[in-house]
Amino acid sequence: MPAKRDYYDILGISKGASTDEIKSAYRKLAMQFHPDKNKDAGAEEKFKEISEAYAALSDPQKRKVYDQYGHSGFDQRFSQEDIFRNADFRDFEDVFRSMGFGFGGRGDDEGPFGPMFSQMFGGGHEDGMGNNLQTEIAITLQEAAKGISKSIEFERLSRCSSCEGSGAAPGSSLKTCATCGGRGQVQSVRSLGPFGRFSTVTTCPKCGGRGRMPAKACSKCAGGGSARKREKIDVQVPAGVEDGMRLRLEDLGEWGRAGPGDLFVRVRVRPDPRFTRDGNDLHTDVPIRFSQAALGAKVKVPTLTSEAEMDIPAGTPSHTLFRLRGEGMPYLRGHGRGDLIVRAIVQVPKNLDEAQKKLLREFDAPDKEGKTKKSWF
Numbered sequence: 357m358p359a360k361r362d363y364y365d366i367l368g369i370s371k372g373a374s375t376d377e378i379k380s381a382y383r384k385l386a387m388q389f390h391p392d393k394n395k396d397a398g399a400e401e402k403f404k405e406i407s408e409a410y411a412a413l414s415d416p417q418k419r420k421v422y423d424q425y426g427h428s429g430f431d432q433r434f435s436q437e438d439i440f441r442n443a444d445f446r447d448f449e450d451v452f453r454s455m456g457f458g459f460g461g462r463g464d465d466e467g468p469f470g471p472m473f474s475q476m477f478g479g480g481h482e483d484g485m486g487n488n489l490q491t492e493i494a495i496t497l498q499e500a501a502k503g504i505s506k507s508i509e510f511e512r513l514s515r516c517s518s519c520e521g522s523g524a525a526p527g528s529s530l531k532t533c534a535t536c537g538g539r540g541q542v543q544s545v546r547s548l549g550p551f552g553r554f555s556t557v558t559t560c561p562k563c564g565g566r567g568r569m570p571a572k573a574c575s576k577c578a579g580g581g582s583a584r585k586r587e588k589i590d591v592q593v594p595a596g597v598e599d600g601m602r603l604r605l606e607d608l609g610e611w612g613r614a615g616p617g618d619l620f621v622r623v624r625v626r627p628d629p630r631f632t633r634d635g636n637d638l639h640t641d642v643p644i645r646f647s648q649a650a651l652g653a654k655v656k657v658p659t660l661t662s663e664a665e666m667d668i669p670a671g672t673p674s675h676t677l678f679r680l681r682g683e684g685m686p687y688l689r690g691h692g693r694g695d696l697i698v699r700a701i702v703q704v705p706k707n708l709d710e711a712q713k714k715l716l717r718e719f720d721a722p723d724k725e726g727k728t729k730k731s732w733f
């Protein structure tokens with residue numbers, strides 16, 4: 357599968373482009389490659405490409421993920437349907453329509469743009485294509501850090517093993533559908549009086565768009581060509597995966613005569629009591645004693661795999677941040693790891709004995725000139 361082009365390169369903009377610059381770039385390219393205007397070979401694919409780039413970069417959350425992980429991590433988190441979901445093309449709709457271009461979504465049935473845009477927004481599968489499925493798995497932060505194989509069970513419609521998906525009983529044949537005459541579609545015409553007639557074409561309800569029907573239906577699947585089956589598979593979760601990312605397993609969705617759908621596995625990373633995650637960095641709090649903050653010390657810090665030793669300089673104020681490089685999460689693509697950000701929390705003693713109180717009072721007493729001594733902090 358060829359590598360996808362960078363979204364910024366597709367629109368011809370820089371990574372620091374503003375929202376207005378993204379819109380302007382898309383409008384210019386869309387006018388150039390709109391299939392109703394540009395009949396060159398490849399114009400429609402080019403139009404889809406720039407529309408996908410705009411849908412991704414015009415959404416602040418999607419753009420943030422793309423900027424951080426590139427296509428590798430972005431495509432694992434967002435399917436094509438996700439990319440176009442909630443994408444706002446309203447700024448361009450009236451402009452395209454005023455020029456006579458199609459712009460699906462208001463019932464456009466003519467021209468290549470209406471059905472194409474409907475498909476990009478998840479308007480339905482190609483006739484006979486199996487449905488996509490979605491499930492979830494839950495993993496720990498440690499499992500997300502090292503990657504793991506997880507077994508999942510799910511149900512899906514699979515091709516009938518008796519008729520091999522034809523719907524016909526063994527030894528029987530298929531015949532032309534009497535309802536649609538083998539076309540797979542039926543047309544209905546409704547009169548609009550003096551305004552003419554309104555015609556619609558829909559998938560044949562009898563044969564489901566196949567154009568042919570079994571002379572004798574398969575007894576196992578009742579002529580449907582599919583049967584529900586429970587599956588068990590191992591899902592490989594890559595190291596560095598984030599909570600909410602989706603893994604796409606091709607051809608593991610429901611069976612269809614035009615091909616199977618896909619299975620999307622959404623990964624849920626359980627909260628960890630020790631760490632909070634920010635991209636590839638981890639954050640944790642480490643309590644230190646008053647004396648350690650004042651005099652300096654070496655303290656143990658928890659990491660994903662074990663623990664590390666960290667130096668606390670003398671005179672460290674509470675809530676000081678320390679960075680342990682390479683102790684965070686691995687990058688989903690490429691090499692390297694994020695950092696562990698440690699916040700030192702100074703614990704103020706509550707139950708002091710008289711001797712300890714006396715020492716603190718002596719330390720806090722004014723000097724000979726009556727000036728208060730500088731605080732440790």
